[in-house]
Amino acid sequence: MASNSKIASLRPRNVQKSYKLAFGAPAPQRSLLKKSSGVAKQSRGKKAMKFTPTDSLLFTTNGPRLGPGAWCSICRDGDDVVICTTCKVNSICTLCIEFNFEDPETENFECPACFIKRSPHKSYRWRLNSRGAGRENLPKVITTPLAIIAIHLQGMTDRGSVIVYHHLAEWLQGNLVLVDLTFNFDDPNNQFESNLDTMLESFETGDFKEWTRFLVVITTHSDPETGYLHIAPGHTASAPVDELFNFMFPERFHNILKRSPTNILSLLSCGALSNQPESREMIKQISSTNLFDKVLCFSQRNLQTAFTHKFLMDLALNQFVFDRMGITNTLRDHQALGAHTDIILFRPGIIQTFRWTHPGARPMGHDTSSSLQCPKCSRLNTISPKFLEMDSTRLRCSSSDCRWEETYCRPTHFNWCQNESPRNKEERGAWLYSEEKEGNNKSMDVA
Ligand SMILES: [Zn+2]
Numbered sequence: 001m002a003s004n005s006k007i008a009s010l011r012p013r014n015v016q017k018s019y020k021l022a023f024g025a026p027a028p029q030r031s032l033l034k035k036s037s038g039v040a041k042q043s044r045g046k047k048a049m050k051f052t053p054t055d056s057l058l059f060t061t062n063g064p065r066l067g068p069g070a071w072c073s074i075c076r077d078g079d080d081v082v083i084c085t086t087c088k089v090n091s092i093c094t095l096c097i098e099f100n101f102e103d104p105e106t107e108n109f110e111c112p113a114c115f116i117k118r119s120p121h122k123s124y125r126w127r128l129n130s131r132g133a134g135r136e137n138l139p140k141v142i143t144t145p146l147a148i149i150a151i152h153l154q155g156m157t158d159r160g161s162v163i164v165y166h167h168l169a170e171w172l173q174g175n176l177v178l179v180d181l182t183f184n185f186d187d188p189n190n191q192f193e194s195n196l197d198t199m200l201e202s203f204e205t206g207d208f209k210e211w212t213r214f215l216v217v218i219t220t221h222s223d224p225e226t227g228y229l230h231i232a233p234g235h236t237a238s239a240p241v242d243e244l245f246n247f248m249f250p251e252r253f254h255n256i257l258k259r260s261p262t263n264i265l266s267l268l269s270c271g272a273l274s275n276q277p278e279s280r281e282m283i284k285q286i287s288s289t290n291l292f293d294k295v296l297c298f299s300q301r302n303l304q305t306a307f308t309h310k311f312l313m314d315l316a317l318n319q320f321v322f323d324r325m326g327i328t329n330t331l332r333d334h335q336a337l338g339a340h341t342d343i344i345l346f347r348p349g350i351i352q353t354f355r356w357t358h359p360g361a362r363p364m365g366h367d368t369s370s371s372l373q374c375p376k377c378s379r380l381n382t383i384s385p386k387f388l389e390m391d392s393t394r395l396r397c398s399s400s401d402c403r404w405e406e407t408y409c410r411p412t413h414f415n416w417c418q419n420e421s422p423r424n425k426e427e428r429g430a431w432l433y434s435e436e437k438e439g440n441n442k443s444m445d446v447a
């Protein structure tokens, strides 16, 4: 028999490295400001985009510019539409409301959303023919120009932003632009600052000066110990998130972002970024700048970003196109993301953590392997859940010689999203949330 040490040095033949090697890893802290201050700025007059292996700036936009009336707000289709004279945003087609073009009142058309705000108890002058294509009672389709700005570490792909772009382009056409900006602050010749200048100029006075809404996605690794973000490929350097933020978002960028109160910042990095207290505090400060309505992070220690793509697609569609500002409606459709990670939402003055629960897979939000394999008899697929009451789920092994069981309770700081709880084990799952408010160090219950 081989000795233990010899066994340890042997790798069975069916062991190999997985495709995904690029988890966050420790990277020495390096000052980003110092590093880049020595870099010569490209002359401002030089507009040509430069593509180098280390960094790039790329704009993607396609299709016609849209004005008001691009879509019927109700059926989300169109043809002849009448624009609301009050909001000048909503427009309704001649199938959804039978307009009489000879009626002079058509020229003073007011959409249902505006009307109900002004006179909630009066009868509406126009007759609706259709329930509409959405879930909401007063649907909207907003086509105000939107920019998706994807800033990512050189060498890391940002497919998520590309997918979000294509998802929303259907609705926004040429009112949508995707800006792809890479960085590598370890390269003394890096062009990040001049690329950023070029981008900001395009929003200030250039082709995209009419753009008023922004989804910014920053993709990079984080150091699992400090939560600092990698500023160069190959785990060679990291910096605190606030330092990176201050560098990437100069005053000029602030002024552009201030055009809208509904921007989103998504920080696509492993969980250490929002889990490490120092780093979490910095994200709180970033959120308190009020430049973003939502700052999103994910708690998973080794985040598989592929799980976040569909969620961001729907969140962006709901928020920017359909004007549905809450996050919980979107979460409901994204249980697969919840099985992978909590979602941490930073808003000015408040941090919300959303955690998925499932009676079988994640009883009361507890991440346990017990539902797959009995901890006592080690059999597979013998565990069945039973929902006991509002606040607990029991897992029990069905093997007659085992009968292991354990009860999981709702964590005290968490409450059910939208007061929904799974009522029985057939239920698909639900979301819990906790809130941490400004001035409280501890999570608190919200009744
Ligand atoms: Zn319609």
Ligand SMILES: [Zn+2]
Pocket (backbone or CB within 6 Å): 084, 085, 086, 087, 088, 089, 090, 110, 111, 112, 113, 114, 115
């Ligand atoms: Zn209106």
Ligand SMILES: [Zn+2]
Pocket (backbone or CB within 6 Å): 374, 375, 376, 377, 378, 379, 382, 397, 398, 399, 402, 403, 404
């Ligand atoms: Zn068992």
